[in-house]
Amino acid sequence: MSEMAASRDGYGAALVKLADDERAVDLEADLGKSTKSCRFRELHPERTFCLGISEQNMMLVAAGLASSGYKPFASTFAIFTERGFEQVRNGIARPNHAVHLCGSHGGLHTGTDGSSAQSIEDLAIYRTLPNMTVIHPCDDISTERLTLQLSALSGPSYMRTTRNKRPRIHDEESAAALRIGKGHVLREGSDVALLACGVLVSEALSAAETLAADGIEVTVVDMHTLKPLDSGLVQQLAADCGALVTAEDHSIIGGLGGAVAEMLAANCPVPLERVGVNDTFGESGEGDELLEKYGLSSQYIVAAARRAMARKS
Amino acid sequence: MSMAAGGAEGQPQVAELESVALVCRRAIVDMVHKAGAGHPGGSLSAIDMLVALYGTRLRVRPQEPDWPDRDRFIMSKGHASPGMYSILAHSGFFEVEELDSFRKLGSICQGHVDSGWTPGVDFSAGSLGMGLSFGIGCALAARLDASKRTIFVMLGDGELQEGQVWEAAMAAVHHEVNNLKVFVDRNRIQNDDFVDKQMRMFDVPAKWVAFGWAVREIDGHDMGEILGAIEWLDSVDAGPAVVIAHTVKGKGVSFMEDNPSFHGAAPSDEQLEQAMEELQ
16 A cells, blocks of 8 residues: 555546447536546547536536436536535436436545535435435545446446545455445454545554554455445444444544444444544645544544444443 | 327317317316316416427327437426326326326326326426426437437426526537527416516526527417427527517416416316316
8 A cells, every 4th residue: 555546536547448338428517627537528528518617507417418328427526516416316316317426526635725625525415315326435446446337337326536645555456356335345353343435444554553553453444335335244343343433534424424323223233433524614734634633544543443442342 | 109290291280289288278277176286377388388399399109208219308397297297198198097196196197297207208307497407418418329309398487597597508509409499488477476576587588699599489378389489499400499488377267377376276176167167
């Protein structure tokens, strides 16, 4: 995990691979250079539709294309997809059109643009929509692999990517094993399980190293799929480890932590600690500074793991 | 079989279409009465255009509603569902008896038009302002397919208050979708009151002209003018075109006409009786 990579680059790489599929179309709302969909546009301008700064319109144009047999990949910043949330709800998810929405620049780690650009609620709101698949990969290689899998879905999806580079987690071999809906175990241990997504996967791995130095054996999972949640894996980890921690650059309300809490409460209550943005908005700053200030970095995951373990009965 | 436009038999006569519209008007009032809820006003203002489109122009197949190369009709003002259901049933997409189940649990006739429930419905509406954008997507798809299919969209005039309509109006011209044809049902009434009391619209045709659309105004209850407008829409090939149809909300039922109370209300038993007497 020495190399650094931004997951949004994986989206662009995947669109290049999808360009050979004549049903694939790219929709943009003036942020194609940022989401990296511009790479598809360069190859296939005739299958790229720039809608200007009008996200609500983009959602329904995508729905119309999907209803006519095309595979729309529509992207903008995560925060601006939310401008069209009701359009996604009524125009895409409800009629189950296979529109694939990518929200880039998700989370506090987006950085110096400040809180207006840092979506910390996207995963929560899209998770509430019937028919939606919701994923948040952790690096470029996994984003590329999972985007290709999205194109085979018969229903809509939301994928969050991130702006800034973080340590690359996967290689081609591990990425080949990734499946939407299945958590990917990166490290195994029976004292506590850390379930992380996005930029916090690398923080969770780092936390596991720290804990291992104290003789605590930790499982770390790349939970790239929030919906459908890999409930089989979560229940297995609850049984094996007896204590769980979720970690996400997202509100502690409704995202990965919310999804895991709902599942555990209904099936196998065990101690759960949620690392995430603690019901507050962010601010300008470098991504790593923000992870530190808002309690998302490795040391906070370590502390959460210790709390979860202490609560085991 | 295609319900075909411009077939060898030629266009049905205006009188024939008017008699179909009368049948549909009776169905609209009846189904809203049976359901005890629904939107008769905007269905009655739109129905003459629906009858003309389904009777003379739309290339659709009632026995194969999902035929990929069909023309699309996108009812963006999705609460005008009684109007849609009446013409779809009359056109043979489903049995007329289904209209009796409008708004009831499990019915194929949902409160607002929904493509997942009703054969012949191309767009799931109910939330205003989205249909034109969806129409652009369908029109771009037709262009990519090199198909000559045409995309028709119907908007309400109150609906024009939604900002998304104007995002779409801009995009349609920018992308030069000349297979996109729009009717605006200008009945001048919205849910709470007259449009001009809720949000003054000023010069609606001028707004579309300013966005770069080809624009024509008609009397939306004059079948001859409607047929002429359809021909005109087909003749425009430089970009999108819109017909602003001046209509009367509740047209055909005296106590519903121009009456904001019947935007979304069912007639009583006595009112039903009166309406049916008037719709002869």
